[in-house]
Amino acid sequence: MKLAIASDHGGFALKQDILQHYAQYQWLDLGTYSEESVDYPDYAQKMADAIRSKQAELGILVCGTGIGISIAANRCKGIRAALLYSVEAARLAKEHNNANVLVFGGRTMKPADVFSFIDAFMAAEFAGERHQRRLDKIETVE
Numbered sequence: 001m002k003l004a005i006a007s008d009h010g011g012f013a014l015k016q017d018i019l020q021h022y023a024q025y026q027w028l029d030l031g032t033y034s035e036e037s038v039d040y041p042d043y044a045q046k047m048a049d050a051i052r053s054k055q056a057e058l059g060i061l062v063c064g065t066g067i068g069i070s071i072a073a074n075r076c077k078g079i080r081a082a083l084l085y086s087v088e089a090a091r092l093a094k095e096h097n098n099a100n101v102l103v104f105g106g107r108t109m110k111p112a113d114v115f116s117f118i119d120a121f122m123a124a125e126f127a128g129e130r131h132q133r134r135l136d137k138i139e140t141v142e
């Protein structure tokens with residue numbers, strides 16, 4: 001699977017942890033590449049472009065809390081970004097929401113928890129049917 005990842009400075013350390021932990025995947029690293037201050041909407045936009053152009057099937061975004069970059073990503077057409085906070089939420093983000101971007105807080109979450117959320121999401125399947133109907137409704141308001 002082709003994966004993309006991006007963060008602002010607040011998410012940089014966790015981004016690097018994720019890349020190291022999941023070194024078996026083919027990653028498109030969209031930055032940022034240091035802890036120098038940057039603006040998270042720029043990285044949400046880079047991710048949206050990578051997903052829409054099919055350079056990646058799934059994206060991971062990280063900022064300090066995961067909140068700002070979620071807000072920015074969910075304004076982008078075609079992006080279903082889920083800020084994950086538990087294994088159950090991670091599973092449901094796939095089964096019900098078919099999220100195409102996972103979001104984490106680099107200053108608020110422990111790497112081991114984040115890895116368990118990513119694993120739960122990856123192991124799940126989209127359930128379709130009524131959930132697809134709901135996603136279609138989101139698309140009509142985009």
Ligand code: RB5
Pocket residue numbers: 008009010011040063064065066067068069
């Ligand atoms: C950057 O200082 C911080 O505001 C950002 O990483 C994020 O937490 C915003 O929601």
